[in-house]
Amino acid sequence: MRETGSLVRNHNQRKSTWSLFTSVAFLSLIGALACGGGGSQTQTGPPPPTASPDVRADYLVGQMTQDEKIQMVHGGADLQWWNQTLPRGAGGWIPGIPSLGIPDLYFADGSVGVGNGVGQATALPSSIASAASWDLNEAGKYGQVIGSELAAYGINVNLGGNVNNTGREPRDGRTFETKGEDPMLAGKITAAHLKAIQAQYVMAGIKHFSFNDQETGRTTANAIIDERSGRESDLLAFEIGVNDSGVQSVMCSYNLLNGTWACENPYLLNTVLKGDWSFPGYVMSDWDATHSTVNAAVAGLDQEQPENIYFGSPLQQAVQNGQVPQSRLDNMVHRILRAMFADGLFDHPLTVQPINASADAAIAQEAEEQGAVLLKNTGILPLATNIAKIAVIGSHANLGVLSGGGSAQVQPVGGAVQFGGNSYEAKPCPPCWSAVIWDPDPPLAAIQAMAPGASVQYDDGTNASNAASLASNSSVAIVFVSQWASEGMDLPSLNFTDVIHTTPIDQDGLVTAVATANPNTIVVAENGGPQVMPWLANVSAVLEAWYPGQRGAEAIANILFGVVNPSGKLPMTFPASVNDLPRPVIAQPPDSTTPFNVDYTIDGFNVGYKWYDTQGLTPQFPFGYGLSYTTFSITNSQLSADTSSSSPSFQVTYDLQNTGAVAGAEVAQVYLGLPSSTGEAKRLVGWQKTSLTPGQQQSVTIQVNASDSSNPFSYWDVSSHAWLIASGTYTVYLGNSSRNLTTVGTFQMP
Numbered sequence: 001m002r003e004t005g006s007l008v009r010n011h012n013q014r015k016s017t018w019s020l021f022t023s024v025a026f027l028s029l030i031g032a033l034a035c036g037g038g039g040s041q042t043q044t045g046p047p048p049p050t051a052s053p054d055v056r057a058d059y060l061v062g063q064m065t066q067d068e069k070i071q072m073v074h075g076g077a078d079l080q081w082w083n084q085t086l087p088r089g090a091g092g093w094i095p096g097i098p099s100l101g102i103p104d105l106y107f108a109d110g111s112v113g114v115g116n117g118v119g120q121a122t123a124l125p126s127s128i129a130s131a132a133s134w135d136l137n138e139a140g141k142y143g144q145v146i147g148s149e150l151a152a153y154g155i156n157v158n159l160g161g162n163v164n165n166t167g168r169e170p171r172d173g174r175t176f177e178t179k180g181e182d183p184m185l186a187g188k189i190t191a192a193h194l195k196a197i198q199a200q201y202v203m204a205g206i207k208h209f210s211f212n213d214q215e216t217g218r219t220t221a222n223a224i225i226d227e228r229s230g231r232e233s234d235l236l237a238f239e240i241g242v243n244d245s246g247v248q249s250v251m252c253s254y255n256l257l258n259g260t261w262a263c264e265n266p267y268l269l270n271t272v273l274k275g276d277w278s279f280p281g282y283v284m285s286d287w288d289a290t291h292s293t294v295n296a297a298v299a300g301l302d303q304e305q306p307e308n309i310y311f312g313s314p315l316q317q318a319v320q321n322g323q324v325p326q327s328r329l330d331n332m333v334h335r336i337l338r339a340m341f342a343d344g345l346f347d348h349p350l351t352v353q354p355i356n357a358s359a360d361a362a363i364a365q366e367a368e369e370q371g372a373v374l375l376k377n378t379g380i381l382p383l384a385t386n387i388a389k390i391a392v393i394g395s396h397a398n399l400g401v402l403s404g405g406g407s408a409q410v411q412p413v414g415g416a417v418q419f420g421g422n423s424y425e426a427k428p429c430p431p432c433w434s435a436v437i438w439d440p441d442p443p444l445a446a447i448q449a450m451a452p453g454a455s456v457q458y459d460d461g462t463n464a465s466n467a468a469s470l471a472s473n474s475s476v477a478i479v480f481v482s483q484w485a486s487e488g489m490d491l492p493s494l495n496f497t498d499v500i501h502t503t504p505i506d507q508d509g510l511v512t513a514v515a516t517a518n519p520n521t522i523v524v525a526e527n528g529g530p531q532v533m534p535w536l537a538n539v540s541a542v543l544e545a546w547y548p549g550q551r552g553a554e555a556i557a558n559i560l561f562g563v564v565n566p567s568g569k570l571p572m573t574f575p576a577s578v579n580d581l582p583r584p585v586i587a588q589p590p591d592s593t594t595p596f597n598v599d600y601t602i603d604g605f606n607v608g609y610k611w612y613d614t615q616g617l618t619p620q621f622p623f624g625y626g627l628s629y630t631t632f633s634i635t636n637s638q639l640s641a642d643t644s645s646s647s648p649s650f651q652v653t654y655d656l657q658n659t660g661a662v663a664g665a666e667v668a669q670v671y672l673g674l675p676s677s678t679g680e681a682k683r684l685v686g687w688q689k690t691s692l693t694p695g696q697q698q699s700v701t702i703q704v705n706a707s708d709s710s711n712p713f714s715y716w717d718v719s720s721h722a723w724l725i726a727s728g729t730y731t732v733y734l735g736n737s738s739r740n741l742t743t744v745g746t747f748q749m750p
């Protein structure tokens with residue numbers, strides 16, 4: 001085992017005499033303290049494994065040459081990294097220092113499963129589906145699949161944890177990787193993912209810090225936002241994610257914030273992250289998001305990725321010149337090493353081995369079953385298994401289910417479904433970055449398996465009248481509509497738009513034609529985020545399946561036929577129209593190099609449902625909404641508040657009863673209205689998902705503490721630069737969506 005405690009060092013080959021070590025350790029201590037890192041102690045030899053990560057890191061920093069330090073603070077890829085295959089197929093790599101027992105770092109994406117074409121891995125449903133479960137235990141299982149499969153591939157650093165606020169821009173092509181528009185839900189679900197990944201001795205990460213909410217011009221977009229709005233929206237999701245998980249690595253984003261690149265933004269990196277949040281780990285840049293040497297190093301960037309343009313020789317030179325203090329370089333290295341110690345990378349080296357494919361596939365299916373959201377049901381669902389004729393239409397449902405593209409793309413176990421016919425589909429995979437991938441199990445077969453006696457016919461949907469004619473001769477029609485999305489692009493609209501076939505399919509027209517031919521039309525949507533559904537009134541049911549992952553077909557069939565009762569709730573508002581968005585037109589870059597403004601002061605801290613609430617807009621489907629095959633009642637709701645202590649809290653207690661005929665789960669949600677002096681809309685402050693058998697009743701308590709990382713009682717005060725609790729009346733609401741609430745009571749804060 002590569003353990004620092006057992007190292008034998010050849011001191012003749014190094015400058016690391018004891019006196020140099022002590023002076024370096026001293027400087028390191030100064031740097032570490034200055035930037036929120038841990039302290040150094042006088043050592044007589046390598047600290048034992050029981051010593052703190054900070055002590056162990058400081059010891060190593062004290063042993064390292066300047067070249068070795070520089071080696072740790074930049075990626076080991078070359079300038080053509082996208083054409084390069086790195087060891088273990090990783091998306092990034094930093095060679096270790098064997099003589100010091102420092103292991104290689106292998107980086108790979110993993111938002112919805114192991115990315116970067118590392119190898120075949122379990123394709124989980126979208127992260128947005130994990131958020132739609134509103135279930136932190138379920139999210140933990142999701143993270144465990146990612147962590148254990150990365151570990152099996154020998155990848156010890158994950159580039160997942162995308163918690164950007166796509167509520168600001170639901171057309172963002174990466175919405176499927178995110179956890180939606182509410183900072184608390186997004187932050188808590190992300191933290192559950194990260195903790196589970198770290199439990200596998202893989203360093204988890206959170207990204208893209210911050211305000212990277214659109215892909216259009218992502219490398220030059222300049223997010224404009226005021227201090228309070230930033231703290232209460234995008235930054236709050238990161239604050240919760242960082243605090244609740246103890247994550248050790250943060251990836252800064254491509255964009256600028258208020259005129260300064262995120263990866264050299266002292267406000268973001270030093271003031272907020274390392275200062276206010278006491279983040280002890282390290283900041284790596286997004287791939288080629290570093291723009292300078294001195295500015296970036298001094299502003300708080302600790303590692304350039306994936307190569308060494310700024311943090312190789314130019315940094316070495318800058319330290320030599322005194323432009324970057326030696327203590328800062330030592331602190332950068334300290335932070336990286338302490339992160340590696342904290343996540344077990346030294347003490348638990350990974351063994352490359354096969355993934356646990358069948359167990360992980362079962363979790364992928366469960367995640368989809370818990371995260372799919374039933375948006376409409378006139379009573380047609382669940383389907384009976386003895387239906388005579390079923391028409392299955394569109395979206396290659398005979399081949400598989402759609403997945404999202406970009407660095408999050410997974411090569412699914414069993415192989416990606418590919419076929420020729422157009423420029424996207426013909427692209428080979430791997431590399432998968434810009435290919436359109438269908439995960440292998442086809443819904444057509446899964447539906448047939450549920451209704452073995454039925455005649456199940458498929459139409460590809462390219463000709464609406466052929467599809468309508470099949471539907472008119474069927475008992476029910478199940479139309480699959482899809483919206484491909486990817487990193488590197490935003491959606492052209494909120495309508496289901498075919499961006500993958502050379503002759504695009506008019507999916508809205510297809511659904512309308514089928515629903516006209518047969519009113520028993522069920523729509524299954526495969527997409528990454530909010531969509532508008534102009535045909536909604538004409539169809540009998542809509543199931544939001546997101547990108548459902550490699551066992552999505554089975555999960556969808558289980559829901560359609562009632563084997564599973566849907567319980568997902570929307571983690572994002574589905575607006576009625578693109579015109580209701582804070583920015584109906586996506587800000588466009590003038591060219592590929594000039595920064596351009598994206599004005600986030602329009603929605604400010606009223607992101608997502610808060611925007612629709614304050615604007616008086618009725619969404620197509622509100623945040624927190626989702627149907628079940630059973631019904632629930634919430635009665636006897638009561639509020640008890642403790643406002644006297646220094647850490648106030650309140651409890652909502654209610655009786656939840658399953659008043660229908662089948663077992664199911666309901667997510668009760670608590671929202672808090674702050675005093676009007678704060679100018680805030682109501683906000684989500686707690687929830688509980690409860691499973692009940694028919695007729696069963698349970699008393700449930702939701703506890704809300706002001707001290708929670710989500711700062712549920714507080715607004716951000718710009719004069720004191722702190723979270724404050726306003727005096728006045730607080731109103732507590734309870735219900736099963738942000739638009740279906742009753743007032744439980746009020747309390748006063750002095």
Ligand code: BGC
Pocket residue numbers: 091109116159207286287407487
């Ligand atoms: C993405 C990151 C990703 C990195 C490495 C970048 O293009 O923005 O999310 O982790 O590539 O694949």
